[in-house]
Amino acid sequence: MPELPEVEMARRTLEPLTGATIVSVASEDRRVFASSLDAVGRVIRRVGRRGKWLRLELDEGFVFSHLGMTGGFQLTTAKAPALPFERVRLDVVRRGKTTSVRYTDSRRFGRFIVSATDIEAWSELGPDPLLDGIDQERVLAFMKKRKRAVKEVLLDQALLAGVGNILAIEALWGAAIDPRTPSRSMNERDVHVIARELRAVIRRTLRYREAGRHAGHGKEPFRVYGHAKEPCPRCGTPLKHIVLGGRGTTYCPGCQKRHTPDSPRK
DNA sequence: CGGCATGTTGCGCA
DNA sequence: TTGCGCAACATGCC
Numbered sequence: 001m002p003e004l005p006e007v008e009m010a011r012r013t014l015e016p017l018t019g020a021t022i023v024s025v026a027s028e029d030r031r032v033f034a035s036s037l038d039a040v041g042r043v044i045r046r047v048g049r050r051g052k053w054l055r056l057e058l059d060e061g062f063v064f065s066h067l068g069m070t071g072g073f074q075l076t077t078a079k080a081p082a083l084p085f086e087r088v089r090l091d092v093v094r095r096g097k098t099t100s101v102r103y104t105d106s107r108r109f110g111r112f113i114v115s116a117t118d119i120e121a122w123s124e125l126g127p128d129p130l131l132d133g134i135d136q137e138r139v140l141a142f143m144k145k146r147k148r149a150v151k152e153v154l155l156d157q158a159l160l161a162g163v164g165n166i167l168a169i170e171a172l173w174g175a176a177i178d179p180r181t182p183s184r185s186m187n188e189r190d191v192h193v194i195a196r197e198l199r200a201v202i203r204r205t206l207r208y209r210e211a212g213r214h215a216g217h218g219k220e221p222f223r224v225y226g227h228a229k230e231p232c233p234r235c236g237t238p239l240k241h242i243v244l245g246g247r248g249t250t251y252c253p254g255c256q257k258r259h260t261p262d263s264p265r266k
Numbered sequence: 267c268g269g270c271a272t273g274t275t276g277c278g279c280a
Numbered sequence: 281t282t283g284c285g286c287a288a289c290a291t292g293c294c
Binding site: 031068069070085106107108109147148245246 | 282283284285286287289290291292
């Protein structure tokens with residue numbers, strides 16, 4: 001489930017809980033679930049998201065959730081049996097109607113945290129591309145300070161919250177920039193193109209997920225992720241799969257260069 | 267059976 | 281102190 005567009009879809013799933021009162025919170029999973037606050041009786045004021053984190057703002061305190069690799073939310077009835085891989089159950093009531101929120105997560109890399117205050121992971125997040133836009137000057141300054149490959153830096157949640165492996169792969173392909181390029185060698189134009197491509201990939205993926213929710217059609221939004229060895233949609237060169245910073249990375253050795261096409265640097 | 271996976275953290279070493 | 285490579289986490293899927 002887990003990059004910005006998918007988490008945004010999860011947020012929309014939870015949005016109807018706004019105004020509801022929590023009647024019970026239950027979990028036996030000490031890995032996924034943590035609570036330092038009794039949320040029973042609290043009212044959900046807002047369902048927010050920043051990057052890959054969800055945050056329910058209560059009249060007192062918060063519920064945070066990160067989907068990890070396999071987390072997800074479903075809304076059901078109180079009498080529905082536990083779902084496969086259900087890790088947390090939260091029941092709420094609004095206008096006399098009960099809704100049961102189930103957090104499922106097979107791999108259990110995700111989190112569900114009830115807390116009286118904001119948590120560090122949330123506070124340390126950088127701007128969210130969808131909520132805050134992309135400040136290119138800031139991104140460039142950040143790139144200049146790091147000594148890693150541009151793709152690794154893009155995955156830093158303090159730079160832009162919500163950018164994950166797929167979005168980084170797709171954006172760099174769209175920008176025609178080699179993912180291994182040191183972030184320090186990025187220039188204004190590179191950042192401009194990366195920002196443009198990130199916005200495009202996020203919007204495209206979101207549209208795809210929205211369509212999938214109802215019908216089930218829509219063009220597959222990924223041009224290179226999952227397409228290693230296939231011809232590059234832009235230049236036809238077979239796409240290559242490498243490991244970069246411990247993450248699988250697909251790119252085109254034919255047209256993804258160490259500089260943007262319009263402004264070669266020496 | 268082996269390998270890979272949309273994420274994050276932490277450890278050992280240079 | 282910083283950077284980096286990797287393992288770990290836990291499980292499903294091809």
